[in-house]
Amino acid sequence: MEKVIELKDVWVRYGNQTILEGINLELKEPNGLLGIIGPNGGGKTTFLKVLLGLLKPYRGSVKLFGKPPEKSRELVGYVPQYKGFDFDFPISVWEVVLTGRMSHTGLLKNYREEDRKAAEDALKTVEMFEYRDRQIGQLSGGQRQRVFIARALATNPKLLLLDEPNSGLDPHMQDELYRLLDRLKHKMAIIMVTHDLSAVSVYVDKIACLNRKLHYHNSKEIPIEDLEATYQCPVELIAHGMPHRVLSNHEGNP
Numbered sequence: 335m336e337k338v339i340e341l342k343d344v345w346v347r348y349g350n351q352t353i354l355e356g357i358n359l360e361l362k363e364p365n366g367l368l369g370i371i372g373p374n375g376g377g378k379t380t381f382l383k384v385l386l387g388l389l390k391p392y393r394g395s396v397k398l399f400g401k402p403p404e405k406s407r408e409l410v411g412y413v414p415q416y417k418g419f420d421f422d423f424p425i426s427v428w429e430v431v432l433t434g435r436m437s438h439t440g441l442l443k444n445y446r447e448e449d450r451k452a453a454e455d456a457l458k459t460v461e462m463f464e465y466r467d468r469q470i471g472q473l474s475g476g477q478r479q480r481v482f483i484a485r486a487l488a489t490n491p492k493l494l495l496l497d498e499p500n501s502g503l504d505p506h507m508q509d510e511l512y513r514l515l516d517r518l519k520h521k522m523a524i525i526m527v528t529h530d531l532s533a534v535s536v537y538v539d540k541i542a543c544l545n546r547k548l549h550y551h552n553s554k555e556i557p558i559e560d561l562e563a564t565y566q567c568p569v570e571l572i573a574h575g576m577p578h579r580v581l582s583n584h585e586g587n588p
């Protein structure tokens with residue numbers, strides 16, 4: 335079976351600042367949830383952009399499903415951070431999800447029956463179909479996030495990338511989000527970038543830490559040295575009801 339992701343010695347820089355340094359990552363399983371943690375500015379969003387083919391490494395190779403990212407776009411769903419999004423922008427839930435099909439249709443108004451069906455299925459998957467005629471600005475933060483996930487699901491991706499999907503959500507909404515991801519991860523591979531270290535310890539199947547360099551051991555266990563190298567400070571592990579672990583560090587979690 336084709337590997338979901340294969341990165342070999344990937345280096346990325348902005349100007350003369352190196353952001354990603356010698357990244358190697360192999361993800362073979364077609365499903366499961368990988369959490370990527372790391373400090374602010376550590377390169378997590380940059381890393382996702384490399385997977386999406388939006389940024390080209392100056393060294394190294396990137397393959398998704400055996401192909402370069404620009405040839406595997408339709409297999410990848412992306413839920414970016416929407417922190418700059420103007421929620422007064424007049425667009426309905428239905429239209430947001432349909433934009434997820436735009437690479438298929440070209441123009442939104444020309445969508446076909448299969449686009450309509452894909453958008454409907456995606457909204458049903460995230461349990462938001464009954465909200466399809468609402469304006470996006472009329473939804474709660476958790477509901478919006480579900481709609482954006484539906485948008486990413488509208489192409490039936492085999493890999494779903496989420497950039498801090500829990501940010502700005504209250505604990506109850508976060509819980510619902512993680513339960514949704516828990517369901518989705520049986521159908522696709524998911525990578526979630528997050529600062530929520532306690533959620534990572536509970537919900538993900540595997541963890542990677544990123545701060546310029548990526549530390550990954552194809553497991554949920556991260557050696558304390560890797561955590562300290564990533565956060566560049568002493569890290570304390572707190573037992574939190576076996577078998578989960580919660581990390582405590584300078585970012586104040588939990």
Ligand SMILES: Nc1ncnc2c1ncn2[C@@H]1O[C@H](COP(=O)(O)OP(=O)(O)OP(=O)(O)O)[C@@H](O)[C@H]1O
Pocket residue numbers: 348349353372373374375376377378379380381
């Ligand atoms: N377009 C850009 N041009 C120049 N530098 C950039 C650009 N985008 C990001 N950077 C820099 O690259 C570094 C990594 O940024 P990135 O957004 O990937 O980090 P991050 O780990 O996602 O951070 P956060 O957790 O705060 O979202 C930062 O120092 C940032 O200032």
